[in-house]
Amino acid sequence: MTKVTMTVNGRKMSGDVESRTLLAQFLRETLDLTGTHIGCDTSQCGACVVHVNGAAVKSCTAFAVDLDGAEVRTVEGMANADGSLGVIQQAFQDHHGLQCGFCTPGMVMSTAALLKENPKPTEAEIRHYLEGNICRCTGYHNIVKAVLAASGQDVSAVAAE
């Protein structure tokens, strides 16, 4: 077991990990941050996306032991300081961009990374960027719409609910 310390959502947090412990497991089991979900075992589904040192990472692809000292942000750290939904979260609610909620944390984290890189993405750019996040419920329509809205773009032309 090795002790690792990370700054997670702005707070310093430590725990003992085995060398095979994945970041996703460390977050969920050691730190009890269960918002990060595990939906596959081949790093395909994207439910476990978090930010590590500012970059979007599938937390099932990283060993916790390698990330001593890292800055990590998870879905639990995405709300505004007053606890209200952040811009991306609010856009997902406003546009019904989630149903069962299981892929949602990964979608929110990927969207945040996308908008940091590309503040006004086109529909095609959004669809391409979110290729690594699988959703089985929404058919992606309202997710893409929510991302457009979160980037401040007009979505009134997209088939309205």
Place this chain on the structure above:
Amino acid sequence: MPKDGGIGASTKRREDVRFLTGAGRYTADIDLRGQAYVQFLRSDVAHGRINKIDTSAAEAMPGVLAVFTGEDFTGMGGNPAGWLIQSRNGETMKEPKRPVLAHGKVRHVGDAYAAVVAETPEQARDAVEAIISDITELPAIVDMAQAVADKTNRVHDEIADNVVFDWGWIEDNRAAVDAAFKTAPHVTTLELTNNRLSPNAMEPRASIGDYDAGTGDYKLYTTSQNPHLHRLLIAAFVMGIPENKLTVIAPDVGGGFGSKIYHYGEEAVVLAAAKKLNRPVKWVATRSEAFVSDAHGRDHVTKIQLATDMQGNMLALRTETLANVGAYLSNFSTATPTFLHGTLMAGPYKTPLVYVNVKAVFTNTAPVDAYRGAGRPEATYSIERVVDKAARELGIDPFEMRRRNFIKPDQYPYTTPVGLVYDTGNYDATLNKLVEMVDMKAFETRRAASAKAGKLRGIGLSTWIEACGIAPSNLVGVLGSRVGLFDAATVRVNATGNISVMVGAHSHGQSHETVFAQIVSDKLGIPASSIDIVHGDTSKIPFGMGSYGSRSLAVCGTAMVKAVDKIIAKGKKIAAHMLEASEGDIVFEDGSFKVTGTDKAKTFGEIAFSAYVPHNYPLETLEPGLEETAFYDPSNFTYPAGAYACEAEVDPETGKVTICNFWAADDFGNIMNPMVVEGQVHGGVAQGIGQALLEHAVYDANGQLQTGSYMDYAMPRADDVPFYESDFSCITPCTHNPLGVKGCGEAGAIGSPPAVVNAVIDALQRGGHKNVIHIDMPLSPSRVWAAINA
């Protein structure tokens, strides 16, 4: 008129806040004090005889608490099929016992036959790998036709031809149908496969068993669409626990699509292990386990024939289907290819003569059961493909071909030749709406542009109907169902005036917490924020049958409305007492109980408070409290219907299909929350596009699953699909439930696959590839390219 709340409003979802902030509580998120972990040993061969399992090394591994094999559970079981089907010859279907863990034989890759409980999941996994199995591999039975023909190789030793049943629907119609084919001016024949799918709810299955040695009570947290059904199956059929000693809790569940209706053996193991060890025992499936052990969907091979006159009037239809049930009968597996399929083979058409034959076949593959749509997508796909082919053969416009054969609005109630009575509908209306949405002139312009770029563009149509609101118990009882299919709701008005509504339905993405509260709010005039919808815990909710088959609103929603009506009736009694008026003079309006024709009134809150502080109550005629339960069993199925069109572009160089546009015009009856309904259509359509273009659960000849991960099983991703256009303004309210609702959850997955395939065939035909009349799903680039270049 958009409203902020109540029936018909696009109220934003309350459940979103917890899901968006990481505060959802799925089964895998729950840890119980002192819990141990179980991992399963699954067969890596499709078919084999178990000679010996040596667990001694595993038992000696660090952290190991217990090792189980199938032999430990031979006294339990079996997990039953919910429907007993009669074969054409009058024989009852074959129903081999489905064990908790396999013993004697393993029957599919992924079949669990041993389990290890340890202090950590890793220790359990390591110990599973230390079990030494002596298994004689037998030839795998994968192909259905071969399974039926080869009587020497058997999935279950006692069943010679691997046939579960040979079902005719309706057998008495057969001679008349065959006679009609003999004299028909035109017969269109099509042989097609409805490809096998893996449901892939994004949350893998998970279970935690807990046992209280002090009381003898069991508790199971599990990923279930129907906790009471799980409790009944586990308690009464599999484990023999008194039903009142088992609580089943399905907390937040990350999608189901049918795959979480069923009871699986892992759930019995965690409960048995929890009792044996007197510790909670947890299991969380990996995606790899999900691919090999979750019930798959579809997997039909069908020959369909349509007899018409030369004007395209449908005279008769008949089908022969082989339906794969996999290695064991899962709970709904016998209903899906029969009463959820054969009874829909009339579609929205007035074809007077229909006969359906289905043989269900055991194979050495994972069990196959209901997956979004369940039987109805298979029916719709067969019908809509053969109708399209017939239209092409006869030179009739596909829109006109369908219109000519639609049941017309003045024909309801309409009795079909396959045993259903459609209560209402208007198929011309949805088709006309679709035509408006599609705008064929604009399509021609886009087609010309594609042609210039060397691409082939086509448009495909599908008009579909389904029977949902599952189901009238009287009817399904006659058809072989072993359960009732009613639902239930309890409305508890608390002393302080807020309301808890306990429902038998379970929400795993459907939005019940929001939409059910909208309905109660609308009926009682109480703000939705004061109403909670409680679901997923058998110790809290009344006995309802859960959520599948687009039933939640039509069945459980109706029970809820009936319970609300009882609350209002009781409230009137209380108001009559408080206002010293006759009960008959009390009216309930705008959230108040009033004496008609006077200004005397009591608010809802005053009535609620009085119910729990019953001073001066006439207790011999009026009980304290304000809580009512209603059970509702529908008198008929509901029949949502619609018309879908897909516009697709084919690259003839590569065979790649791109979905350019998808339009859906549906009649779901009355709409409670348009935002939610639209979301359901989107999701269903994406799953249908996935089936048509991408998804296929493939076993090789040895019964090895070739598509056991997301690297091999092509899930629809964001850039595989377009923005969809969905309309549900054509409304014929359901005639037999008070909300006039029909259900919308499965529609998209039912209506879309034939629209996609018809679009691709249309594109190829328009592009001059006249020899391509059919391609089996999924229409992958290689299959399309091969068809073009055949």
